[in-house]
Amino acid sequence: MKLTIPDYIQAIEPYVPGKPIEALEREYGIQNSVKLASNENPLGPSPMALAAIRNGLTRLHRYPDGAGHLLTHKLAEACGVAPENVVIGNGSDDIIALLVRALVRPGDQVVVPQPSFLMYTITASAAGAVVESVPLKSMVMDLDAMVGRVTADTRLVFICNPNNPTGTVVTQKAFDRFMARLPDGVVVVVDEAYIEFARNADCLKTGRPSDVDRPVVTLRTFSKAYGLAGLRVGYGIMPAMLAEVLHRIRQPFNVNALAQAAAVAALDDRAFLHRTLDLVHRGLDALYAGLEGLGLTYFKSEANFFLIDVGQPADIVFENMLRQGVIVRSMRAYGFPDYIRINVGLENENRRFLEALETVLAK
Ligand code: PMP
Numbered sequence: 300m301k302l303t304i305p306d307y308i309q310a311i312e313p314y315v316p317g318k319p320i321e322a323l324e325r326e327y328g329i330q331n332s333v334k335l336a337s338n339e340n341p342l343g344p345s346p347m348a349l350a351a352i353r354n355g356l357t358r359l360h361r362y363p364d365g366a367g368h369l370l371t372h373k374l375a376e377a378c379g380v381a382p383e384n385v386v387i388g389n390g391s392d393d394i395i396a397l398l399v400r401a402l403v404r405p406g407d408q409v410v411v412p413q414p415s416f417l418m419y420t421i422t423a424s425a426a427g428a429v430v431e432s433v434p435l436k437s438m439v440m441d442l443d444a445m446v447g448r449v450t451a452d453t454r455l456v457f458i459c460n461p462n463n464p465t466g467t468v469v470t471q472k473a474f475d476r477f478m479a480r481l482p483d484g485v486v487v488v489v490d491e492a493y494i495e496f497a498r499n500a501d502c503l504k505t506g507r508p509s510d511v512d513r514p515v516v517t518l519r520t521f522s523k524a525y526g527l528a529g530l531r532v533g534y535g536i537m538p539a540m541l542a543e544v545l546h547r548i549r550q551p552f553n554v555n556a557l558a559q560a561a562a563v564a565a566l567d568d569r570a571f572l573h574r575t576l577d578l579v580h581r582g583l584d585a586l587y588a589g590l591e592g593l594g595l596t597y598f599k600s601e602a603n604f605f606l607i608d609v610g611q612p613a614d615i616v617f618e619n620m621l622r623q624g625v626i627v628r629s630m631r632a633y634g635f636p637d638y639i640r641i642n643v644g645l646e647n648e649n650r651r652f653l654e655a656l657e658t659v660l661a662k
Contacts (some may be wrong), residue, residue: 381511401447404426607641
C-alpha cells in the first residue's frame, strides 16, 4: 500500500496523553493507584451534571440539538455576550482545531508560547503552518516577545492563561500592551482552560463583552473545574463574524446530547464549583508545604497543577512513582527533563503522593 502523506504531517510528534488508570494498573500489576497526571478534577463529576445525564439517557435515540441552544444561551448570559458570540465544541480541543482550519493556510504563521499546551503546535502543524515558538521568560509567557514575532504571514497567536504546564499567568497590563502592538488581521486565542483556579488578582481574564469587539477568542472548558473531561465539552467566546465561520465548518452535532445536558446542569452547580476550588487551593498549599519539607524546588501555580524539580531524569521518577501506584507526568516532552507535573488530588491522594515521592527520591 502506498500512502502519500504531506511532509508537514509526517513531521508531527504525536501528543502523548496521560494514560488511563486501568491501562497503567494492567501494565504495572498495581492496584488502587492515584492519578495526578492529567489535571482532572479529583472530586469526580458535578452531581447535578450526573443527574442531568441520567435524565438524558432515555432520549439517546434522538440527535442532539445541533445548535446547542440551551448551553449556548446559558454561556452567553453568564459572560454577558450574545449567543452569536459563543461556539461550543467537543472539548476546547475541537475549538482549537476549528480556529486553525478556519484561519490558517499552509505556509501561514502561528505564534505559540514554549513550553505550553502541545495541541497548539500539533494542530497548527497539521494545517501546514509555520509554528513560531517563543520561549517563556522566567516561566512566564513573554507577550512582548510574542508580538515581536508577528509578521505579515501571522494568522493566529495562542496565549495559555494560566499556562499549562507552568501554572503562571499573564497580567491584564501585559495583555493590553500586547494588543496595542498587534497588527490587524491576527486573531489572538486566550486559552482559559484553568482560569477558575486562578487566585492572583492581577491575572488576565478575557471573554468579556468588550473582548468580542476585537479579534480575541477566549477558550474555556468543562473538563477541569467542572469535572467533565470524559464527556468532552468546551467553548469559545469570540467575535460573531468569526463564530459564524466556525459554525459553517464544524460538524453539525459536534457536542453530544449528554454533554450538552451535563454542561448546562454543571453551570448551575455552584456548590460543586466552590468545593472544587476550595479543595484545589487547600491541596496546593498542603503540597507546597510537603515539598518544602522534602527540600524540593517547586513552582507556585494559579492552576490545579504545578511543576516540581525532582533533580534527576523525570522519566525515571515517573516509572518509579508508578511502581508506588502514583501516576504523575514527566515533563521531558515539554523541555523540562528533570521536572514532573502533578495536579492536586484529594487530601489522602496528596499525602500518598508525598510519601511515594519521598520513597522514590531516597533510593
Ligand atoms: N487547553 C489546555 C491548556 C489544556 O491543558 C487542555 C487539556 N489538557 C485543553 C485545552 C483541552 O481541554 P478539553 O478537554 O476541553 O479539550
